[in-house]
Amino acid sequence: MSQEPVVRLTNVTKKIGAKTIIDRLTLDIPAGQVFGFLGPNGSGKTTTIRMMVGLMSITQGDIVINGSSIKSDFEKAVAHVGAIVENPEMYKFLTGYQNMVHYARMSGVGKERIDEAIALVGLENRIHDKVKTYSLGMRQRLGVAQAILQRPKLLILDEPTNGLDPQGIRELRDYLRQLTQQEGTTVFVSSHLLSEMELMCDTVAVIQGGRLIDVRSLKSQDAGEQYAETGFDVNEPERALELIGTGRLEGTRLIVTANREQIADLNSRLVSAGIKVYGIQTLTRSLEDQFLEMTGGGQIG
C-alpha cells in the first residue's frame, strides 16, 4: 500500500471566467484502494473527474496518472484509465456488443476480453439487443463493462449508484471490491450518498466549494481496539457516575469513552453495585453527521 500513488493531483485549479470552480486541490490516490470522493452537489466533484480524464483543461497545476501527465502526455496517461463520467451514455442505435467493439477498437483490445467484460457485469443475455431497449440499470452495467475493458489501473466512476436498484448497488459494491483485491485496480468513486460511501470505500476525500476539506480512512482501525463514546442507560445515573469516576451525564445516560473490553467491565461493575442497566449504545457519529458538520449543512457551494 505504501507504493507510488496511482494518481497525484497537484495544486489543481479550474477557473471558468472569473469563477474558481476548483481551488488548489492537492490529493494523492494510493494504489489498490476504493477511494471515495464525497461532496454536496455543485462542490466540483464532476469537474475534478473531467479534468482527470482530460475532458476539461486544467487552469493551473497538474494531474499525473501512473507517472504520465494528463496535460502534456494525454494519450499515455489516459491509457491507464477507465471511466464513466455521469450517466453512461451509449450509442442507442447500436447493440450493446457493437458499443463494446467500438471502445475495444480504440483501446486495441481483443474479442476475448470483450466477452470477459460482458460476462463480469452479467449482461450476456441482452448484449446483442439494441441499447435503446436497455433499462437504466443495464446501461450502467454496460458502462462498467466498457470502463474495465482495457484492464485499467484506475477506474473512475462518477456517481455510479445513480439509478441502480438496491440489488444493483450491492452487486456493484461487491464487484468493485473484487476488482481491487484480484486485479489490483484502484477505484475512484464520487458520490453525494454518504451511507453508500461508508460501505464501499477504504478512504474518503471530502470536497466542498472546490476545496479539499478532509481525507480520512474508514477501514483502518480494528473494531475491537476502537474507542468510542458509549452510553449506559441506567436507573441511578448520579450514583453510576460516582462509581465509574469518569464520563458525563446526559439525562438518564452515563456517557463514557471506552473500547469493547472496557464496556463489558463497566457493565459488570454497574450491575454488581446494584444499578440497573437498561441499555448500552455506541454513540459514534456516522459519516453523515461528520460530513454535514464539515460542510455546514445544505449550502450549495
Add this chain to the structure above:
Amino acid sequence: MGNFLALVQNENMKIYRRLRTWIMFGMIIVLPIVFAGLIAFSESHTGSSQTGAWDMAKNLSSIYFLVSIFTLIVAADIVAGEFTWGTVKLLLIRPWSRSKVLLSKLLSVLLFSILMSIVFFIVIISVSMLFFQHNPPAFLELGSTPLEQVLLVLLYKFIDLLVISSLAFMISTVFRASGIAIGLSMFIMMAGNTIAVLLNPIRYPWAKYLLFHNMDLSKYVTNTGGDTSFSFASLYEKAGMSMGFSAIVLAVYVVVFLAIAWMVFKRRDVAA
C-alpha cells in the same frame, strides 16, 4: 494502442449502422429511376422525340443535389451527434488525441461522400442506358466523350459538396448542434445564387472573394450553349475571376473551415 484505421472503422460503423443512412442510399437509387421512368413513359405515349441515353444521364445528374444534402447532414451530425448523445465523454477518454478523433470523423465523411457519389453515378448511367436509346448525345463537345462530360459535371458538383460539407462540419463542431449546422449550410447552398446577384463582383470588388461567387466551377465552361440571355461567365471574367482563381478561393475556404473546427474541438471543455 490499435491503429488509426480502427477509428475510421468505428466512425463508419456509426454511420452505416443507422437506418437513416440506408434511407438516404435508397432515395438516391429510387429517385433517378422514378424520374427516368416517368420521362420514358411519357415519351412512349406521346411519341415525341426520343431522348438519347447520354443526354438523359446528364439531365439526371441534377439530382446530385440530394447527395450533397445527405453528405451535408452526415457532416453536420458526426461531431454534434456525439455531444447530443453524450457519448463524446466516453469517446474522448480513450488513448487517442482529439485531433486524431476529429480527423477520423472527417475522413469518414469524405469516404461517405465518395461512396454515395459512386453509387449515384452507377445508378444514373445504368438507368439511362436501360431506359433510353443510344442516340448520339446532343451536347457533345469537341474532343471529349460523353462519359467524360458527365463525369466532369459531377466533379464540379462534388467540389461544391466538399466546400459545403466542410462548412457544415465546422458549424457542427463549433455549435455542437446538428440543426444549426444543417440549416445554415443548406441556406448557403440554396440562397447562394440570390446573394451572388445582389453582391455584384463588378460593383463591389471585394465580393469576388465571397464563397457564393466561387461555388459552381462549371459556370466557367458552360458558355457553349450561348442561349442564356445573361452569361455569368463573361460577368466573372470582367471582374477578374477565372476557374483557377475560384478553385484557390474555395480551397482556402475549406482549409479555414477545417482549421477552425480543429482548433475549437481541440480546446473545448466537454461539459455536456
